[in-house]
Amino acid sequence: MPPLPARIRLFRATRVVAATAGSQRSGVIEAPFLGRDHELRLVKELFHASAERHSARMVLVSGVAGIGKSRLSWELFKYLDGLADDVLWHSGRCLSYGEGVSYWALSEMVRARLQIGEEDPQAVVSDRLRTGLERWISDPADREYISPRLGQLLGIAAPRQLAKEDLFSGWRLFFERLSEFTPVVMVVEDLQWQTPGSSTSWTTSLSGPVTTRSSSSCSRARRQQSKGASGCLGDRSPPFPSTRFLTRS
Numbered sequence: 460m461p462p463l464p465a466r467i468r469l470f471r472a473t474r475v476v477a478a479t480a481g482s483q484r485s486g487v488i489e490a491p492f493l494g495r496d497h498e499l500r501l502v503k504e505l506f507h508a509s510a511e512r513h514s515a516r517m518v519l520v521s522g523v524a525g526i527g528k529s530r531l532s533w534e535l536f537k538y539l540d541g542l543a544d545d546v547l548w549h550s551g552r553c554l555s556y557g558e559g560v561s562y563w564a565l566s567e568m569v570r571a572r573l574q575i576g577e578e579d580p581q582a583v584v585s586d587r588l589r590t591g592l593e594r595w596i597s598d599p600a601d602r603e604y605i606s607p608r609l610g611q612l613l614g615i616a617a618p619r620q621l622a623k624e625d626l627f628s629g630w631r632l633f634f635e636r637l638s639e640f641t642p643v644v645m646v647v648e649d650l651q652w653q654t655p656g657s658s659t660s661w662t663t664s665l666s667g668p669v670t671t672r673s674s675s676s677c678s679r680a681r682r683q684q685s686k687g688a689s690g691c692l693g694d695r696s697p698p699f700p701s702t703r704f705l706t707r708s
């Protein structure tokens with residue numbers, strides 16, 4: 460056995476400032492996270508309850524600019540990143556400007572999941588969509604259903620534009636399928652920029668109760684429903700547990 464060095468330097472880890480392997484570390488020194496233990500504990504607990512019970516939770520965090528909403532999400536991210544089990548994290552922000560940006564936050568999440576860059580040409584987007592769906596969605600029928608709906612979200616030219624409810628059911632099915640074996644988190648930043656009546660309904664629709672471990676026949680039945688009916692899947696679902704807390708100074 461080799462002899463012990465004369466002096467061993469010990470370090471105590473006091474806080475986490477980056478994701479695994481030092482990724483996503485801020486360029487500036489990060490101030491310690493103060494005064495929001497209760498809020499952080501609450502979102503952690505809601506995450507675990509949701510994952511254990513295979514049901515969705517929606518948490519709305521509101522407060523004035525700079526109060527710490529994004530920081531709370533970053534702290535949750537670091538916590539989940541440090542867990543032994545995988546978590547599929549998605550984050551997107553609503554834009555305050557521009558045409559056709561109602562679903563920008565969602566498209567950011569989907570692009571990140573499918574490893575599609577904002578500037579990628581259509582051929583690359585189509586290719587990544589196909590390979591991404593093959594990777595994440597096991598049922599070919601589900602893939603066939605989801606593909607044109609995500610394609611429209613990602614700006615792939617299609618022979619016909621699908622109706623909003625139809626799109627929602629495809630987007631929702633994508634995230635349902637992702638959540639079958641791994642918990643899924645979706646963080647929507649800057650929700651105040653949502654266009655009333657458009658994005659509001661996608662967040663509500665997607666955050667409704669997620670059918671985890673559901674069979675293909677179930678999803679097919681739901682698709683049939685969504686094709687012929689006026690509402691989207693989320694509209695027919697019972698209310699989901701939601702938590703709202705205001706961040707105040």
Ligand SMILES: Nc1ncnc2c1ncn2[C@@H]1O[C@H](COP(=O)(O)OP(=O)(O)OP(=O)(O)O)[C@@H](O)[C@H]1O
Pocket residue numbers: 490491492493494495522523524525526527528529530531
């Ligand atoms: N609890 C906290 N402890 C220490 N620093 C914090 C805390 N909350 C926020 N901060 C710091 O304050 C700054 C602003 O916080 P943050 O960006 O999270 O605000 P926000 O509510 O998301 O603002 P906006 O509405 O503009 O998006 C950041 O530098 C962040 O690290």
Ligand SMILES: [Mg+2]
Pocket residue numbers: 528529530648649
């Ligand atoms: Mg913010």
